[in-house]
Amino acid sequence: MTKNISIPALARVEGEGALYIRTKDNEIEHIELNIYEPPRFFEGFLQGRYFQEVPDITARICGICPVAYQMSSAKALENAYDVEISQEVYDLRRLLYCAEFIESHVLHMYMLQAPDLLGVDSVIEIAAIAPDVVKKALRSKKLGNDLLKTIGGRSVHPVSTKVGGFYRWPDKDKIKGLIEDFKWGLEFAKETARWAVGLDFPDFEMEYEYVAVSHPDHYAIYDGDVLSSTGKRVPVEDYETLYLESHVPQSTALHSHTTEGNSYFVGPLARYNLNFNQLRPAAKGIANEIGFKPPQHNPYKGLLARAIETIEVYDVALELMEAYDPQGPPHAKFDLKDGEGYGVSEAPRGLLYHRYKVGKDGLIKEAKITPPTAQNYAQMEADLARLAPEVLFDRSHEEASLALEHLLRSYDPCISCSTHFLKLKHERV
């Protein structure tokens, strides 16, 4: 007999998506992760815009991780125009990125994924059981937003980043004024990791190829090479020699895959497995204490990687805030020329790649953006195909839906990375 399962609307992800599975005689016939995020054509209308508009425009791809889009695009354009940013700009960008990680990770851990692990519908219900925990989580999330606002004017689509640096240095006293709260945030991040390790994670492991940015000196978020768990390490300009996107007619969205045609995995677990040794003592100490050591192959435990990363970014942020005392100009001066540039950084939900062709008139000739969720797409489908037979036949429709949704949510899919997520016409064959 043929059985269809359909989850028409996927909750607690950013953006919207749906999942369709067709089975016959208890075998999966067809599985389709369907993103009905409309096409928004960013790469199209970036053409002809002035380069300095790009960080503001690409931020609008995702309201949850606008800084990631600003950083990858600014870096790519600096690469194209041979711009050297100062150490002070570099440090402030890392600090800004820490703020986004705090906001996004705490949101995902407590508001998007924890409800699944606790068997409730939302953080509102967690608040009914454990109001103090939720209040602390909200305070921590707010600290991320407070720092975003201090550096960028506002937390969603901040306005201070430009190609070459920042429009203006943020106020020193305001940065320093957050330090005491961030010390509390660091302790709460440790508390979160100790709590999270006790959550009941489903047993599920897959063989993955992990891909993340990697830096020789620190746990990479803002910059580095592109590293794969296969051992391949390439500079950003060679990214497209290893990872491709294709628009498969029978599929519902652009899929990224390796040049060998394999799916791969980006995000916190990839970063954690590839760059664990570069975590600072605070984060590594707690990782050892709770016994969460790499390699880890359970995608649900991306939550624990997020928890450890939250300690790391609070720790890094505190150091950068203590040292913050900018003396030089907030942005570099440079000349325009024809060129092409590449930029990569780690959005909270995974590697984000940008490439631009630019002219000496300052206008964008070509733009290419590969968001993290496009890269995880094929892997998410593969994971769902693996989990589906385990849950589809001996559980109720509702329970099966929930189990599959939970797996997907653990990836923190930012489906509004709508540069590449779209609903295609449904083809019936």
Added chain:
Amino acid sequence: MSKPRVAVHKFSSCDGCQLGILNLEDELLDLVGAIEIAYFLEATSKIQPGPYDVALVEGSVSTPHEKKRIQEIREESGVLIAIGACATSGGIQSLRNFVDHTKLAETVYDHPEYLDYLEKATPVSDHVKVDLEIYGCPVNKYQILEAVISLLQQRTPNLPTHSVCLDCKRNGTVCVMVTQGIPCVGPVTRTGCGAICPANGRGCYGCFGPAPQAELDAMIPLLQAAEEYPNQTEHLLRNFAGYAPAFRDAVDAMLEESPKK
């Protein structure tokens, strides 16, 4: 009185405006005590059927499916509030309304024939009656809170309509246009952001859309005189709220008078 049932719906958008609700960290627990969140996919998997007392709608209408869905939402909603630049003016994706959309699709996708979208991305009010609009890219989250509280208190929401320019004066921010010659659309842009761009040493880029009393005819020559690169005035106004009628018409008139350089 029972708690009003509130639904949050997403159309074509970045999620940043509905995130504003989750970013009300200090008010969130009190807020969910005063209202019932009946439908809010970003926050809860509990989906309660309509009708809803209040619908908050984020995003523009840009696909045939969305065109149908906004009608359904209107029918099952008491008060419908459009939140953000996408819902109130079409948003960034409405830039496609000014160009050949087929070329745009071909630029981005190998198989544009598989796409299913409307030629234009349009505001919610082009499709159904909207009871209240909250502007901004992103919205000011406190304006969403004010709208909900005003409904609870059965009064008119207090949403200011002056321009960003006035906020700079109130904040004591020195004018970037007068003192540094930086093009700034603050004088014609609606308040709500806190005038953060001039405070950061740059010109306003109009993400809250036109202020009701915007004098674009007077403003455009000033902007053109200050341009840092060719056609900057068009870029500034044809942006996150570029499809809002006042900005749209002003740029159309400007291009008719002095075609692109």
